[in-house]
Amino acid sequence: MTERRLAVRLKVPDNTAYTALVALRRLGVPVARVERATLIVVAAADDSAALEGVRRDEALFNANLHEVELVRCSAPEAGEIWVRARDASSMQAWRLFDEDGAPVPRATLEWARDALLCNPAIETAVVGR
Numbered sequence: 001m002t003e004r005r006l007a008v009r010l011k012v013p014d015n016t017a018y019t020a021l022v023a024l025r026r027l028g029v030p031v032a033r034v035e036r037a038t039l040i041v042v043a044a045a046d047d048s049a050a051l052e053g054v055r056r057d058e059a060l061f062n063a064n065l066h067e068v069e070l071v072r073c074s075a076p077e078a079g080e081i082w083v084r085a086r087d088a089s090s091m092q093a094w095r096l097f098d099e100d101g102a103p104v105p106r107a108t109l110e111w112a113r114d115a116l117l118c119n120p121a122i123e124t125a126v127v128g129r
Contacts, residue, residue, distance in 0.1 A: 004050040005071040007037040007093060012065055020094070020116060027115045031104060033097040039071060039082060040090045076128030079103020083118045083125045103128075 014036055021034040040060065044050035047070055054061050054068050061068060076082045076093070080103070084091040094117055096104045104112075109127045118125035 001043040003041050005041050006054055006068055007071050008066050008068050009037040011067055023116055024112055029112050031096045032099045035095040037093045038090050039093050076126055078129050080128040081109055081113055081125055083123050085123050
C-alpha cells in the first residue's frame with residue numbers, strides 16, 4: 001500500500017470559495033477567482049483503488065456534488081495554499097487566480113493566507129511557489 005493524495009472538489013458552485021473571494025477583495029487582495037478543494041491522503045495499492053475508495057466513502061464523496069482527482073505533487077503549486085487544522089487529517093487547498101486567469105504571485109498568496117485563509121492559532125499553511 002502506498003499513500004496517495006486526492007482532491008475532492010464541488011461540481012456545483014462553491015459558496016465558501018465565493019465568500020472567500022469577496023472577503024479577500026474587500027481586504028484589498030488582488031484576486032479574480034478562488035477555487036477550493038479538500039485534500040485527503042489514502043493508502044491504496046494503486047491509483048484506481050484510491051479513487052474508487054474515496055468514491056465509495058459517502059462521508060467524503062457524493063457523486064451528484066463532487067469530483068475527485070489524484071494530486072501528483074507533494075507540495076502546493078503556483079497560486080495554491082494548503083491549510084490544515086492541527087487536529088485534522090485532511091487539508092483545504094485554495095487556488096487563487098488573477099484577472100488573466102493565471103495563478104497569483106507568492107506575495108499575494110502570503111497576503112491572502114495572513115488576511116483570511118489561515119488562522120495560525122489552530123491551523124498551519126503551506127504556500128505554493
